[in-house]
Amino acid sequence: MDALNLQHRAEGEPYVSTFLGNRFYFCAPRIDDVHIEDIAHGLAFQCRFNGQTRSFYSVAQHSLLVASLVPLRLRLTALLHDAAEAYLGDMVKPLKQCFPEFSEMEAKVMTIIGKRFGIEAFTDPAIKRADLIALATEKRDLMPNSTESWPSLRGLQPTPTRIVPMAPVEAKAAFLETFRLLAAGEGNRHAA
Numbered sequence: 001m002d003a004l005n006l007q008h009r010a011e012g013e014p015y016v017s018t019f020l021g022n023r024f025y026f027c028a029p030r031i032d033d034v035h036i037e038d039i040a041h042g043l044a045f046q047c048r049f050n051g052q053t054r055s056f057y058s059v060a061q062h063s064l065l066v067a068s069l070v071p072l073r074l075r076l077t078a079l080l081h082d083a084a085e086a087y088l089g090d091m092v093k094p095l096k097q098c099f100p101e102f103s104e105m106e107a108k109v110m111t112i113i114g115k116r117f118g119i120e121a122f123t124d125p126a127i128k129r130a131d132l133i134a135l136a137t138e139k140r141d142l143m144p145n146s147t148e149s150w151p152s153l154r155g156l157q158p159t160p161t162r163i164v165p166m167a168p169v170e171a172k173a174a175f176l177e178t179f180r181l182l183a184a185g186e187g188n189r190h191a192a
Contacts, residue, residue, distance in 0.1 A: 016087055018042070024087045029109050034116040036179055042086030044172035050092050053142040057163065059090050060171040062134055064178060065163070069130035076182040077119050078127045079175070084109040117183075132156050137163060 015023040019041040024033045043060035047053065059082055067079040082090070084106045096102055110122055137158035139146055142165070166174065 018087075026087055026105060026109060029087075029112040031112055031116050034113055036117075037176065039080070039083045039086040039113075040172045040175040040179070043082065044168045044175060046085060046090045048090065048138065049143065050090075053138075054144060055142070055165045056168070057138065057142050057165045058168055058171045059085050060168075060175040061163075061166050062138065064171070064174055065134045065137070065159075066127065066130045067178065067182075069133055069159070070124075070126050072185075074124055074126055076117070076179070077122055077124065078130060079178055079182060080113060080117060080119065081122050081127055081131065083113045129156075133159060 013025045013028060015025045018024055018035070018038040020035055020038050022033060022035065022038065024038070040060060043063060044058050046059045048057050048059055048062055063079050063082055066081060067075045070078045087109055088102075088106055091099075091102060114120065114122065132152060133156055135150075136153045136156045139150065139153065140158045141163040
């Protein structure tokens with residue numbers, strides 16, 4: 001990137017400062033701005049469901065659960081299926097539906113994240129199903145006062161194992177360790 005373009009980004013483009021001290025320009029994301037530790041940290045310190053849970057439960061732990069519910073070949077993709085939220089935040093689905101431009105931005109960020117880690121698409125039906133099973137489990141275990149039925153969960157059963165929420169630091173460590181194991185299994189093409 002030339003100096004003039006870099007200066008323009010620094011002065012005029014909105015960005016978020018990351019844990020590692022980088023700038024992530026969400027309107028114009030670049031592959032070099034994506035770092036697994038920033039993703040792990042951001043997801044570990046964000047609570048699912050706008051924090052409307054009985055205890056803190058991170059997006060990182062949700063991602064670990066989803067990854068555990070898919071075949072091995074999809075686990076890295078499943079682990080990173082919500083990675084854009086590390087940079088854009090975890091907007092609850094009903095609110096996201098009010099802002100289609102946000103969904104477009106999120107898709108753009110996910111494309112860059114996919115390129116960074118060699119993932120072509122995050123749209124495998126097995127990941128979507130695992131995400132919904134995780135959601136059913138989270139509703140049961142973390143939202144006991146949410147007694148209404150959620151149409152997206154019809155016909156799905158939660159996992160037999162109950163969720164034990166992790167502290168953010170623990171969730172970050174587990175996310176990074178899982179990433180390293182899965183990336184190593186892919187021939188190290190996804191490292192860092």
